[in-house]
Amino acid sequence: MTPAQERFTRRFVGLSLVLGGLVPLPEAGPLWSVLLAGVVATVLAVFTAVEEGGARSPMAPAAAWIVPVLLAMLWAHVDPAGHAFLSGFAAIVAFGAGIGLLRRQLWAWPVAFASVIGFGPIALLLAPVGTDVLAAGFALFLADLVGLLMIHRTYFEPR
Numbered sequence: 001m002t003p004a005q006e007r008f009t010r011r012f013v014g015l016s017l018v019l020g021g022l023v024p025l026p027e028a029g030p031l032w033s034v035l036l037a038g039v040v041a042t043v044l045a046v047f048t049a050v051e052e053g054g055a056r057s058p059m060a061p062a063a064a065w066i067v068p069v070l071l072a073m074l075w076a077h078v079d080p081a082g083h084a085f086l087s088g089f090a091a092i093v094a095f096g097a098g099i100g101l102l103r104r105q106l107w108a109w110p111v112a113f114a115s116v117i118g119f120g121p122i123a124l125l126l127a128p129v130g131t132d133v134l135a136a137g138f139a140l141f142l143a144d145l146v147g148l149l150m151i152h153r154t155y156f157e158p159r
Contacts, residue, residue, distance in 0.1 A: 001150060001151070001153075001154060003154075006150075006151050006154045006155075009147045009150050009151050010101055010102070010104065010147075010151050010155070011102065012143075012147055013098075013101055013112065013144045013147040013148055013151070014098045014099070014100075014101035014102035014112075015098065015102070016098070016140055016143070016144055017094045017095065017097050017098030017101065017112055017115065017116075017144065018094075018095055018098035018099060018102070019098075020091075020094050020095075020098075020120070020137075020140060021091045021092060021093070021094035021095025021096070021098060022091070022095060023091075024087070024091045024123075024127065025088065025091050025092075027087075027127070028084075028087040028088035028091055029083075029084030029085070029087045029088055030084055032084075033081070033084035033085045033087065033088050034088040036085055036088075037085055037088035037089035037091075037092050038088075038092065040068055040089060041089070041092040041093070041096060044061075044064050044065055044068070044096070045096065047060075047061065047064055048061040048064065048065070048096075048100075048105075048107060051064075051107075052105055052106075052107065058105070058106035058107035058110075059107075060107075061105075061107035062107040062108075062110040062111050065093055065096065065097070065107070065111045066110070066111060066114050068089065069086070069089060069090060069093055069114070069119050072085050072086040072089050072090070073086060073119075073122065076126070083126060086123060086126070087123055087126070087127060090115070090119045090120060090122075090123040091123070093111065093115055093119060094112075094115045094119070094120055096108075096111070097111040097112040097115050098112070100112070104155070106155075106156065109148065109151075109152065109155050109156070112144070112148055113145075113148050116141050116144045116145050116148060117141070117145060120137070120141055121137075121138065121141055124137045124138070124141075
C-alpha cells in the first residue's frame with residue numbers, strides 16, 4: 001500500500017466515523033442521556049490527551065474508550081435508561097475514534113475497530129430505524145472494516 005493510498009483510506013474511515021458519530025446524535029435519546037454521554041466522553045478525551053504524550057502505550061487510552069461502552073451495553077441490557085445512554089455514547093465514541101484516526105493517534109485504531117465491528121452495529125440494531133438505514137449503516141461498517149484492516153500494518157509503523 002502506497003503512502004497516498006494509506007492516507008486516503010485512513011481519511012475515509014476517519015471521516016466516516018466522525019460523520020457516522022454525528023448523524024445519530026439528534027435521535028440518540030433523551031437530552032439527559034446525550035449530555036451524560038458527552039460528560040463521560042469529555043473526561044475520556046482529557047485522559048487520552050494526557051496519556052498520548054511521549055512514548056506511552058496506546059493501550060490505556062484505547063481501553064478507556066472501550067470499557068465504558070461495554071459497561072453501557074450491560075446497563076442497556078438491564079435498564080431502558082442504559083439503552084438511551086448507549087445510543088448517544090456509542091455515537092460519541094465513533095466520533096472520537098474518527099478524530100483520533102485522522103490525527104493518526106495509535107489508541108484510535110482499536111477503538112475504531114471495536115466501533116465498526118461491535119458498538120456501532122449493536123447500537124444500530126437497537127435503534128428504531130428503517131431497513132434502508134440499517135442496510136446503509138452495515139454497508140458503511142463493512143467498508144470501514146475493510147479500510148481498517150488495509151491500514152493496520154502501516155498505521156502502527158514508526159512515523
